[in-house]
Amino acid sequence: xxxxVLQEKILTILIQDFEFQQPGLNDNLRDDHGFDxxxxxxxxxxxxxxxxxxxxxxxxxxxxxxxxxxxxLDYLERIRQGSGR
Amino acid sequence: MKRRVVITACxxxxxxxxxxxxxxxxxxxxxxxxKPLRDDGLLTGHIHSRVFGTVxxxxxYEFNRSQRKTMGPVAYYACQVAKDTLAASGLSRDFIxxxxxxxAFGSTHGSPTVQREIYKxxxxxxxxxxxxxxxxxxxxxxxxxxxxxxxRMFGITGRVIASSTAxxxxxxxxxxxxxMVKYGMQDAMLCGGADEYDTTTVAVFDNLLACSVGYxxxxxxxxxxxxxxxxxxxxxxGGAAVLLEEYEAARKRGAPILGEVIGFACNNNGGDxxxxxxxxxxxxxxxxxxxxxxxxxAVDYVSAHATATKMGDIVESQAIEAxxxxxxxxxxxxxxxxxTMGTCGAIELIMTLYMMAEGFLAPTLNLEEVDPRCAMxxxxxxxxxxxxxxxxxxxxxxxGVNTCLLVKNGSEVG
Numbered sequence: 213x214x215x216x217v218l219q220e221k222i223l224t225i226l227i228q229d230f231e232f233q234q235p236g237l238n239d240n241l242r243d244d245h246g247f248d249x250x251x252x253x254x255x256x257x258x259x260x261x262x263x264x265x266x267x268x269x270x271x272x273x274x275x276x277x278x279x280x281x282x283x284x285l286d287y288l289e290r291i292r293q294g295s296g297r
Numbered sequence: 298m299k300r301r302v303v304i305t306a307c308x309x310x311x312x313x314x315x316x317x318x319x320x321x322x323x324x325x326x327x328x329x330x331x332k333p334l335r336d337d338g339l340l341t342g343h344i345h346s347r348v349f350g351t352v353x354x355x356x357x358y359e360f361n362r363s364q365r366k367t368m369g370p371v372a373y374y375a376c377q378v379a380k381d382t383l384a385a386s387g388l389s390r391d392f393i394x395x396x397x398x399x400x401a402f403g404s405t406h407g408s409p410t411v412q413r414e415i416y417k418x419x420x421x422x423x424x425x426x427x428x429x430x431x432x433x434x435x436x437x438x439x440x441x442x443x444x445x446x447x448x449r450m451f452g453i454t455g456r457v458i459a460s461s462t463a464x465x466x467x468x469x470x471x472x473x474x475x476x477m478v479k480y481g482m483q484d485a486m487l488c489g490g491a492d493e494y495d496t497t498t499v500a501v502f503d504n505l506l507a508c509s510v511g512y513x514x515x516x517x518x519x520x521x522x523x524x525x526x527x528x529x530x531x532x533x534x535g536g537a538a539v540l541l542e543e544y545e546a547a548r549k550r551g552a553p554i555l556g557e558v559i560g561f562a563c564n565n566n567g568g569d570x571x572x573x574x575x576x577x578x579x580x581x582x583x584x585x586x587x588x589x590x591x592x593x594x595a596v597d598y599v600s601a602h603a604t605a606t607k608m609g610d611i612v613e614s615q616a617i618e619a620x621x622x623x624x625x626x627x628x629x630x631x632x633x634x635x636x637t638m639g640t641c642g643a644i645e646l647i648m649t650l651y652m653m654a655e656g657f658l659a660p661t662l663n664l665e666e667v668d669p670r671c672a673m674x675x676x677x678x679x680x681x682x683x684x685x686x687x688x689x690x691x692x693x694x695x696x697g698v699n700t701c702l703l704v705k706n707g708s709e710v711g
Contacts (some may be wrong), residue, residue, distance in 0.1 A: 231362040246363050253432030254366075 215285055221262050222284055229258065237281045252276060259288070267291070298481045301544035303710060305552040308381035309537035309647045310374050312350040312634045316381075321651050323633060324659040325680055329517035331531050331635050339413070340496040346508035348516040349499065350533020350635020360450075367436040368446050369408025370493035374536025374640075375443035376450050379487055382538040383451060387552065388485070390452075397484040399455030399477055401470035402444040402491075402538070405463050405639040409495040411438035443491050455483050461639070464602070465563070465694035466490045467537065468642025472561035472700055474541045484543050490639040491536035498638060499532045505571070507606050508532070520605035520636070521663040522629030523614065523671040530604040533635030537643035544710070556650050557705040559687070560589025566697035573612040575619075578699050582620040582691065585701035591687065593621045596703070598658060598688040600645045603629025604636050609693070614671040621689070626677040632662035642692040646702060649688045653706040658683045 219237075226232040232245050241247035256275055260266055267275075271291055278284055308316070312330025313323035323330070332351040334341055341347075358373055368376065379402075383393065392398060406412075415434050436442065441459030448457060456477060460469040467490025474486030492498075502508045509529040512519035521527040547554065562584030566577035586593060599617055603610055610629075617627060630645045631637075637644055652658055660677040667676060686709055690702040 248363075250366065250432050250436075257431065 215289065218262070218288055219285055222281060225255065225258050226281070230255070235281060239281065240279055241281070242279070249276065252278070263288070300479055300481060302475045302478045302541050302558045303544045303547050303554045304539050304556045304558065304650065304704070304707070305542050305547050305554060306382045306386040306540040307538060307555060307647045307650065308378040308385065309535065309644050310352060310356065310378055311535045311537070311637065311644050312352055312533050315354065315356065317651055320648060321655055324648065324652065325657070327662055329633055329662060330533065331516040331519060333516055334496070334499065335494065337496045340500050344496065344500050344503045345510045346499055346503050346529070346531070347513035348509060348519060348531050349494070350531055350535070350637060351494075352534050364450050366433050367442075367449065369411040369437040369442060371404045371408045371491050372437070372442050372446040374491040374493065374534070375402060375404070375489070375538070376446055378489060378491070378536045378538040379447045379451065382487060382540050386540050394452045394454055396454045398453055399457065399474070399483040399486045400444050400447050400453055401458040401460065401474040401477070401486050401488040402447055403460035403466040403470050403639055404440070404443050404490060404492050405461065405466060405498065407440045407442045408438045408493060409497050410493060447487065453487070462696060462698045463694040464636065464638060464641055465692045465698045465700045466639030466642070468646070468690065468692040468700040468702055469563055469698070471539060471541070471558070471643060471646065472563055472702060475558045475561050478541050478543050484546060486541045487538060488541055489536070489538035489643040492534055492638040492640050494534045502530060502532060509605065518663055520632055522601065522603035522605045522632050522661050523610050523667055523674070523676060524605070524664050525666045525668045527605040527607070527610065527668070529606055530631070531635035533637040535634065535637040535640045535644055537640050537647055539643060539646065554707040554710045556653065556707045557710045558702060559591070559705050560585040560703035561701070562588055563698065563700045566699070568697065570696050573609045573693065574697065575612050575615055577697065578613060578616040578693060579619050581699035581701045582616060582689065585689070585703050586620070589703045591703070594624065596621055596687050596689050597625050598649065598683070598685040599625045599627045600649050600688060600690045601627050601629045602691050602693045603661070604631055605629070610668070611670045613691075613693070614674055618673045623673060623675050625675060625689070626658050626683065627674045628659060628677045629661040632664070642690060642700065642702070645692070646690045646704065649690060649704065650707070653685045653688065656682055656684060658685065
């Protein structure tokens with residue numbers, strides 16, 4: 213799955229499930245869209261379905277540092293490269 | 298320190314309507330909110346009772362995603378009536394977040410709809426590899442979900458009491474809220490209860506042979522409190538909230554006084570968890586009178602718990618006669634709504650406040666031939682003009698919990 217395809221899927225989730233209005237890739241998720249820690253956990257569950265595999269606890273804890281959509285895409289790339297999944 | 302406690306705002310979503318006008322209209326016209334039981338695709342096929350006190354009208358909720366994400370259906374009812382009540386109260390945002398306003402709110406068991414979704418995931422072996430329980434599922438389903446969704450939505454920082462005692466849930470919430478204000482722990486309390494559409498509750502009462510089954514083809518003819526032909530209760534849904542305030546503060550800010558809570562009692566039968574108990578109920582009513590420091594003769598209306606079970610109505614009739622005699626008018630208001638479980642005490646209090654304000658009393662619906670064992674009471678004979686000074690709202694729950702709230706007409710408060 214390319215970064216562009218992942219980006220499209222993440223944007224679709226954020227717009228449809230989290231009701232983001234016109235999300236920008238470098239928007240601050242919390243300040244600009246009211247995204248909080250509960251949302252982050254929910255998003256990770258959805259991301260697992262997109263990826264087709266489960267994230268480890270350590271991987272999920274690292275996701276708590278994410279601030280933007282670009283951060284999400286970077287994070288996913290690192291996971292896929294690091295694990296070979 | 299003992300302070301007077303008044304009701305300054307309220308709202309109710311009930312099977313017979315949402316808001317004062319719709320509810321009063323239904324009471325005056327004898328309109329039932331009992332409808333055919335909706336299919337849930339799981340239990341309805343196994344339940345003998347096919348009737349339910351149904352909220353079947355659209356409600357224009359305006360909750361944003363951030364608010365909705367921690368709410369199951371029960372919290373929608375709770376937050377909507379809380380929102381109405383706070384809006385009607387005119388309380389300032391500063392006061393609401395001051396810590397001097399608390400919340401006493403509950404439901405029978407949180408959100409069974411959400412709980413069912415969680416268990417369905419397990420039993421259908423779906424999503425077994427990934428996180429199958431959402432991060433917010435607990436927040437949406439937990440037993441105190443109504444109380445804390447209200448605090449979150451409105452930024453309320455005072456005490457939280459999340460009562461959960463089945464049919465006395467909201468009467469307990471109001472009573473405990475009254476005590477919080479009366480004894481100076483809080484200056485105001487937002488109190489009430491809610492319960493959502495749920496067939497689990499119907500199945501429980503059905504298994505105990507306590508549900509109505511003989512009027513499945515004529516839902517509006519049941520429940521029939523005190524009637525010879527009664528055959529059990531009808532489960533229902535809804536939400537209701539009242540705002541309790543310390544009297545002097547309410548008067549100073551010019552708040553409308555809908556009523557005054559002058560007494561409350563809550564006790565337990567100390568034994569059987571299901572059977573109605575004459576000694577326990579009678580004691581509750583007398584304890585409330587003692588709390589209010591009034592004589593039984595001062596009570597001129599009784600909103601009976603009256604679920605229309607075979608034994609419950611008889612025992613309650615005996616208790617009413619033993620304590621109040623045959624003077625006060627008596628109505629079983631569940632005859633209109635069905636038994637809205639954790640909401641019933643708050644709904645019946647609000648119905649009583651509306652009738653007090655409008656100068657009438659409604660009769661028990663479907664009471665066509667009074668059971669001779671309940672005939673010693675002064676059953677409200679029809680929609681009658683009446684000046685009610687003091688009313689008793691009584692509720693009794695599985696677990697042997699009994700409550701009684703004594704309320705004075707708002708026009709008499711001064």
